Amino acid sequence: MLKTIKQEVIRSAGTYMKADSANTVPALGENFVVTSGGMVGGGTTTVSYVNHWIDVDNDTDKVISLDMDKYLAFVTTQAKLKTTPAFDAVGVFGNTTSRTETNLFGPYTQKYMNYTEYSWNHNDVAGDGSGLDDTGLTPDEYIKKSSTKADTAPNWYARNGTRDKDTSFIGSINLDRALGADKDVKDVNYMMAWNQPHSGNYDVPEAMAWIAKVVAKAGDSWKTALSAVSRHGRRRSAMAAKLSRKVADWLLDGTRMSRADLPLPHEQGAVVEPCALRAARPVTGLFC
Structure with a gap:
């Protein structure tokens, strides 16, 4: 899997460089300068990160090398935005106010539906229609019901x-x-x-x-x-x-x-x- 991630990061960098001649990747030892924000009514924030993990040739839009250990260490320095569980917290241990993605799932008649095994099994909000406590079914049993089957978008x-x-x-x-x-x-x-x-x-x-x-x-x-x-x-x-x-x-x-x-x-x-x-x-x- 690490090899696959590495291939995808290399493909991403190459695609970025090829998309526009102005798109360049800093040399090793130089800084990534990232500006975020800029929405109406808000300001911007600029942060610098030292590039110590990817070496590229901007003239040919090619990645020369990528150090996965250093790259993953770099990713861990980024801001943590999510709690645990990260995307499916509604209904888990009584949580009904989480702004996670649980409300994107389930039938239109329900406000939300847990979609990961952990959250499904730890939903303890009685009467919300989600989880083992209300359905009496495991996640696999629930999605195999004829009434809950769905086609995959093409x-x-x-x-x-x-x-x-x-x-x-x-x-x-x-x-x-x-x-x-x-x-x-x-x-x-x-x-x-x-x-x-x-x-x-x-x-x-x-x-x-x-x-x-x-x-x-x-x-x-x-x-x-x-x-x-x-x-x-x-x-x-x-x-x-x-x-x-x-x-x-x-x-x-x-x-x-x-x-x-x-x-x-x-x-x-x-x-x-x-x-x-x-x-x-x-x-x-x-x-x-």
Whole structure:
């Protein structure tokens, strides 16, 4: 697995350098300078990290060497953002206020549904419809029920930052490999986002353009909505492509719209980040 992670980090660095002649990687001993923030109403923060783990040739866009021990040690210096369990904490040991991703799963009639074995088995909130305590079933038994079976989305776009301390690289790589082996999956666009921490909106215009392309290829008559999303994302990528609530609902649960429901250019609706589209409906699935 370490070899695979190394290959993906090298591919990420190479893709970054090739994307734009202005994209360069600091020489060994020089600093990565990272500026974060910049959203409306907020300031920016600039942090420097010494590059002691990757050697590249910026003229040829090639990675010469990568020291995995030093690279992983570098990743551990990044800010820790998540508690334990990191992404599936709602309902666990009475926790009903966690802002984790548990609420992205389950039927529309429920506020949330635990999706990892640990959290499922340690859910102790009576009456929430999730966990061994309410269902009497193990996670495997629950998902094998005829009423809970689902098809795999055929198209997936997955991103994981190369300095993400909170989402395991193994998790995203396993997702990529599992989707690639799924007969129902037609396209997996997976990449480790170069020099990105745990976040979202790694490249909003790219993600929205990918959605538009996939929907257009599928022959969906509503691709005009996604074209508007893509254009809007290019104009306001820092604000993560604001959508109307109706478009957001359509992307997330397949709700159909009339042309009168399409968002106007000036309309400022809900912000939908790529991370919020993890389990999209028949057309696409996103992960980051």
